[in-house]
Amino acid sequence: MNSEENVIEISGLTKRFKDVLAVDELNFTVNRGDVFGFLGPNGAGKSTTIRMILSLITPTSGKIKIFGKSLKENRKEILTNVGAIVEKPDFYQYLTAIKNLEILAKISGKEVSQKRIIELLELVGLKDRAKSKVKTYSHGMKRRLGIAQALLHNPELIVLDEPTTGLDPHGMKEIRNLIIRLSKEENKTIFLSSHILSEIELVANRMIIINKGSKIVEGEVSKLLNSNTLKVTVEVENAEAAIKILEGTRWNKNIESISEDKFIISIEQKAIPVLNKYLVENGVMVNALIPVRSLEDYFLSITAGAK
Secondary structure (H helix, E strand, C coil): CCCCCEEEEEEEEEEEECCEEEEEEEEEEEECCCEEEEECCCCCCHHHHHHHHCCCCCCCEEEEEECCEECCCCHHHHHCCEEEECCCCCCCCCCEHHHHHHHHHHHHCCCCCHHHHHHHHHHCCCHHHCCCEHHHCCHHHHHHHHHHHHCCCCCCEEEEECCCCCCCHHHHHHHHHHHHHHHHCCCCEEEEEECCHHHHHHHCCEEEEEECCEEEEEEEHHHHHHCCEEEEEEEECCHHHHHHHHCCCCCHHHEEEECCCEEEEEEEHHHHHHHHHHHHHCCCCEEEEEEECCHHHHHHHHHCCCC
16 A cells, blocks of 8 residues: 555534534545644544544534545444544453453454454553553553553554543653554554644654644644744753843843743744753853643644734
């Protein structure tokens, strides 16, 4: 198959619930091999779109093609090659991970060997806990077990709806690493829904942002994000001394807040190493420069002046 094949093609997708227009004439494509970020504030229409893609609800109008075929006309054939986690995965808490996956495979009607189950648990980093009861798992481990469940039938397309919700930073990192591994080592196409831009920035190569059911922007993550000004937290030993050194420079007017050992500045990404070099050459001990860009900040930046 062509590496540029459109795994998902959405055309004019619309969903109305009585007087509420949840998704409005949505258009986008997901290419084979993409980690595709599906971004938007809570309530933007992401989950409704995902449920239509998974044929859990019927569109009011529009077309959905997956693997080049109409979902409406080829539902069963298509969904046998799609794995998904739409809500918090649910398991039998007093059974082991192996037993849970065995039962879930039987429920789905799939023949899955124990060897395959062990391979999946190893893939998601749970092989050492394969015989532990799920009730002893952390939230992050349960999320990874959910991904193993979605992979039981070895799908080409994996749909993940807010997979890191409720996780601590360690759990979020585990899921991010797993997504990268599934993409690079398992050659899966991944459709990743989130309301956290930084999460998408770390793992996705392409993305779309929607709001109120409509597309705001779509494209390559690197191009979309690198074209915008970042907010950067600059951690130093003495923020007041650093600010004094920046007086009279082009950066001085872009400083937004100051505390004892850090300040936040708006700056283009390409200028970050220049700022760092300038501070160091002028005797400032720079401990860290941390880009901070929330989805809300980016959303406001791309909709500024829009009516």
